[in-house]
Amino acid sequence: MEFMRLGSAGKEIPVVRHEGNYYHLGDIADDIDGPFLARDGISEVRQALSEGSLNKIDNADQLRIGPPISQPGALVCIGQNYAAHAAESGDLPPEEPIIFFKHPNTIIGPFDDVIIPPGAEKVDWEVELAIVMGSHASYLASHEEALECIAGFTISNDVSERDYQIAHSGGQWSKGKCCPTFNPLGPALVPLEDLADPQALRLSSQVNGEVRQDSTTADMIFSVAEIVRHLSHYMALEPGDIINTGTPEGVALSGRFPYLRNGDSMTMRIEGLGEQRQKLVDYSEAFALNAV
Incomplete structure (x- = not known):
């Protein structure tokens, strides 16, 4: 279902x-x-x-x-939640979950165009397992309680502009995460009970048909249940809220691949959740088409 x-x-x-x-x-x-x-x-x-x-x-x-959830109240993100991705970013694995936020209005459909902001040179891809909350979660005591609060899962592409995120950040990451269209979501919400073990899902990304990321959620530093339990002690999560759980290695930030350019295509896949694809469109072209 x-x-x-x-x-x-x-x-x-x-x-x-x-x-x-x-x-x-x-x-x-x-x-x-x-x-x-x-x-x-x-x-x-x-x-x-x-x-x-x-x-x-x-x-x-x-x-x-379209995106499988309408008007989520929050889009919460976990940074560097795969050890290999932390390493390729030049950091040690975090001892506690790194939390940042994306504006919910970054969410678009899974096959909609992603718009390159004016002057942006370092637009990057990030395939992620996204949690969709099904009930209020606050001060949860266990992983079992955390799982009971989850409605299901979908695919998220945490598109990022690395220069905004790092050089212009002022110490936070959201500047590089919140440009319009920077969070394709979907194609579907799959209920928790209809999905295999969320900690044993293969996830991958391609750019122009070439493999970039290929890993499994078994490599997460903090599990789905731990993320929800941990977050509930710092904020109240509500039904419909989205949590991006982090991305595996294989992004352009690593220096192994070029950043995205106008006309490039991205494909994100997660086992049991399907596939999404986007084309990169320059802001000037999108503006001419009244897309922004």
């Missing part, structure tokens, strides 16, 4: 994909968002599927795929 939002930007409809078919969720939910997840809408949809009460959508594969 996969939850998706289909249609033009800002006018997406909530859909569930099950056994190759697409079903409209209009009778159950106005959208796939925090309130839907908070009331355990996933279980409602599972029940409706078993009863055969949902209406099929015949032309779903012709519609744009």
Whole structure:
């Protein structure tokens, strides 16, 4: 079972994909968002599927795929959560999770264009497993409690401008993370119970068809459950919030690969969650098309 939002930007409809078919969720939910997840809408949809009460959508594969979550309240990110990535960045593995934030308005659909900001020279890719919160989480005592608060997972591309992030940072990373379109998300929200072990998923990225990252979530320094438990002691997480859990080695920051340029393409894959692809478009070109 996969939850998706289909249609033009800002006018997406909530859909569930099950056994190759697409079903409209209009009778159950106005959208796939925090309130839907908070009331355990996933279980409602599972029940409706078993009863055969949902209406099929015949032309779903012709519609744009939007981000699977509407209007998340927060987009929280974990930095350097793979030891090899920390090493290629020139740092030791962190002893505690590094936390930074992206503005939620960076989120776009999984196949939408990513816009290169004016003058940007060091735009980078980062495939990441994204956690979608399903319930309020605050001061959690255990990994078991943390997992109970998770609705599911999706794919995130934590696009970054490294010069903004490092040379212009002032000590924080968000300047390099918050440009418009810098967080493609999707294609689908896969519920926790429908996914294999989140700590044993292969994830990879390609640029122009050439492999850049190829690792597994087993290499995470801090597990999915530990990330949620840890964050809950520093902030209250709410249904619909997104957590980017970090990226493996193989980014341009390592010096092994060139940074992204106008016309390049990125492909992100995670086992069990599907694939997303984006084209890089220069700001001036996007502006001319009224994309910004």
